[in-house]
Ligand SMILES: Nc1ncnc2c1ncn2[C@@H]1O[C@H](COP(=O)(O)OP(=O)(O)OP(=O)(O)O)[C@@H](O)[C@H]1O
């Protein structure tokens with residue numbers, strides 16, 4: 160379980176996260192939605208410590224209890240990052256490494272796995288995301304959808320406790336998006352803890368156990384997916400329908 | 409004329425093999441080490457101590473990029489013997505011409521190279537750093553395993569050009585009495601009174617070496633372009 164308590168982050172004196180307190184349950188999928196600039200990415204990146212909030216508590220299982228107003232040791236940062244895999248909107252595959260090497264990089268260099276073992280594991284993951292035949296190809300030769308599936312496999316290879324996905328499909332055409340979403344649904348079925356930022360409401364409704372709605376750096380909804388999609392709150396209902404129209408367009 | 413070419417060629421080639429090529433290779437090696445160090449220091453943002461070190465490296469790059477190479481060679485070989493430092497160099501800093509040449513060429517290559525490497529590192533997208541950090545890699549690991557291999561690929565064409573320039577610039581070492589190719593061609597011309605033939609001949613040999621290096625560059629670029637950097 161990840162628990163945030165009163166987390167604040169500002170950029171140039173402007174608050175991006177304002178008193179964020181919430182929980183991300185284990186073995187569940189939490190979906191974060193909200194308008195552009197509401198702080199979704201900042202929240203996700205803070206969990207991976209790519210962004211450093213100024214204050215608040217960050218509790219990760221029983222392993223870490225971080226006070227953002229105090230310095231965080233390098234060891235804690237590295238360990239926490241291993242436990243929170245990140246999938247980026249722009250894939251960010253290592254351009255100079257083949258697909259298989261992309262996936263093996265973390266296990267070999269960070270977890271010090273034996274190379275053969277890492278390779279075997281990587282091939283199994285590539286199979287899982289349907290790209291076994293691309294093992295020796297470079298990222299520049301993949302479509303966006305394929306690249307994102309590799310990025311998902313790369314994060315799974317570290318066996319993280321949580322996978323954080325920041326708009327994993329918003330750079331993709333609908334046909335390519337579908338392949339990625341299928342992979343994510345499969346992983347969700349396997350009870351992988353995930354936190355997903357997405358604008359795709361149909362997908363959110365299908366995959367989410369829990370929903371968070373962010374606006375102006377504040378949590379405006381925090382509850383079950385069912386409650387979110389059947390809410391009486393006009394602001395949220397408007398947001399959902401705007402997003403859904405956006406999908407249709 | 410054939411007679412002249414036939415007798416001069418072995419001497420020129422031997423001067424090239426003994427001096428021009430070793431000077432270029434050794435200077436390029438040390439220049440690249442220095443360039444990488446300088447680039448990394450200048451890109452680091454650490455504490456106050458580093459600020460001073462950064463200042464020193466910046467001054468070094470500025471100094472060598474804004475003064476002529478020939479003047480640098482003269483200072484190192486003819487000037488420094490007059491610089492006495494009590495305790496360390498009480499009789500002035502005296503170096504063999506070869507050493508002075510290597511020193512200046514290395515420092516010069518390092519200054520230009522550091523700018524190339526720095527720009528290449530900066531051109532790698534932030535996403536590459538973040539992806540590497542996000543799997544728990546340490547800063548040095550990210551740098552060596554992810555960033556520098558890609559930066560090296562980007563730096564390859566400009567650094568190859570620097571090396572080719574360096575090969576030609578070794579001819580300036582003639583001015584500090586190193587008997588490299590150009591110096592030898594001058595000596596022969598002074599004896600046989602055929603400056604046109606001699607200087608064209610030595611130009612031809614420089615051109616051959618540089619052309620071979622261009623081929624090598626294209627080859628290296630080809631084998632390293634299996635991937636493209638977004
Ligand atoms: N590196 C940064 N420097 C300055 N301001 C930033 C930075 N990153 C984010 N911000 C600001 O913080 C606020 C939250 O940004 P964030 O990227 O988290 O929003 P978001 O919800 O992910 O938006 P989007 O849907 O467009 O991705 C925005 O006002 C943004 O301009």
Ligand SMILES: [Mg+2]
Pocket residue numbers: 199200201325
């Ligand atoms: Mg965002």
